[in-house]
Amino acid sequence: MSDFDDEDDGAGKRRALSNGQVLGFLARFWLRRKAIFAAGVVLTLVAVAFDLALPWASGKLIDVVAAGQKSQAWGAWAAFVGVYLAFSLIRNLAHRFWIPLAARNMEEMTNEGFARVQAFSSDWHADSFAGATVRKLTRAMWGYDSVTDAFTIWLVPSLIVLVGLSVMMLVRQPLAGAISLVVVVLYLAVNLWITERYVRPSNLKSNALDSAIGGALADAVTSNPTVKAFGAEARETERLAQVTAAWRDAVMVTWNRFTDVWLGQNLLLVVLQAGLSGAMVWAWLQGKAGPGDVAFAITAFLLMSGYLRNMGENIRMLQKGLDDSEDAAAWARLTPQIADQAGAPDFVPGPGEIAFQGVTFAYRNAGAPLYDRFSLDIAPGEKVALVGPTGSGKSTFVKLIQRLHDLQGGRILIDGQDVARVTQGSLRRAIAVVPQDPALFHRSLLDNIAYGRPDATFDQVVEAAKKARAHEFILKLPHGYDTLVGERGIKLSGGERQRVAIARAFLTDAPILVLDEATSSLDVETEALVQEAAEALMQGRTTIVIAHRLSTVRGADRILVFQNGRVVEEGRHADLKAAGGVYARLNAVSEGAA
Structure with a gap:
């Protein structure tokens, strides 16, 4: 399965994982801290044992009072109060173990989910709404909390109490016990079946649309300058309203189905109440039940009805939590499209020699390969310019040396090392990229410049900024x-952002430099400043310059003219211009536009 299979369009196209698969994913987090988990389970079971003893203590107290055994009354009372006190204290102590387990696991689940998403390919991120991805991550964290509370703290203890009370009732009053056992089994089976078959499909759909709301919000908010530029606030509000309306319709179906299930649960509770009370009245009329038996049955019913109500609520909470965690569980099952080989060594930076050897590459869903047995050598320290029409393969060249895509054939060597056989992180740290529109973080200028070298001192950051003007x-x-x-x-101008990106490249001090249309959108004065900084940055580095404005590449050691994934011309500016070929035509157009 490729990482692209994970995405959907907000309507749940990707096939959902089963409840068991999601529960298995969450259970692996529980078992990371076996001692804390075991302590929580043991204490919860001890608390359940005291809860099971409450009807017995209640019946004992009523028997003593009914028989007029005054000498035993306070002892029976103490047992009745003590059982409930022990239950309360031990249950509270159990929560002291569940709390750190949940907090640490939720932290790790979020961190690991984020790391997983970070490892997915550039294409995966290009196909995804960032806001939807963020929503899925945060929803999964709270989904874990809901599942853990529902399953370990409530559902399993509830089941033990309900079955235990039914068995105790069966021993004491067989008819009442049989009725309660049948109702408990029926209640659990019907709830689980209806919740998964009836409620879950609509819940998954409303979750997908909830993610779509996050995607639509993030898309509009991050593009707010464009929205304002076109006076399109009302249009974006209407667009969001369409998404929220679809979510509203879906979530109303989900909530109504949960309400339907709740009605069925209460009807079964009425059956339990009628069955138990009727059985005890019948047994009393037959002289087979005394006051203690009646008190036992009433206390048991009160306990059972409370647990059954909790069970119904927690089955719904369990299902919602499983659905909320489903995306994170699905991500954990995916293999990143671009993955490091097992035991891959780090890239060792050298002088910056680059060699394409018989490279064949096609984009996903493309009909024919862009590069077909493409070969090219770039010498260490050489300044090479890539020119050509849009779609000719210039940007792909840079993406491939960064290993943002894998090849279908051939190999790429940098300083004699196959880029597919070294770790991606170490490879990319050896390549400094200054893009056309640098995307800075909403952090300080210090943080942004030091991003490529976080251990840099303040003085080193300042020195890099000075070199970048x-x-x-x-x-x-x-x-x-x-x-x-x-x-x-967004608070900086285009030229300021470019200079920050160049400062970052200076500080990174990588042997290979890529300038991707670094001055194409700047005014003449700002372009001169950025170009001056870029020229200083190029010194001593293997440099690849992508440019449409040919005036910026005249000083290149070699100009490569790309067309349909092939180099159709190469040489220096004056030679290519004199040759009267593709470059000469592009240059004429460029000079005419200037």
């Missing part, structure tokens, strides 16, 4: 290097 504008900001830049760096 960014230090001066940073000092003019209200909080200097501590200034928050806004989501995706």
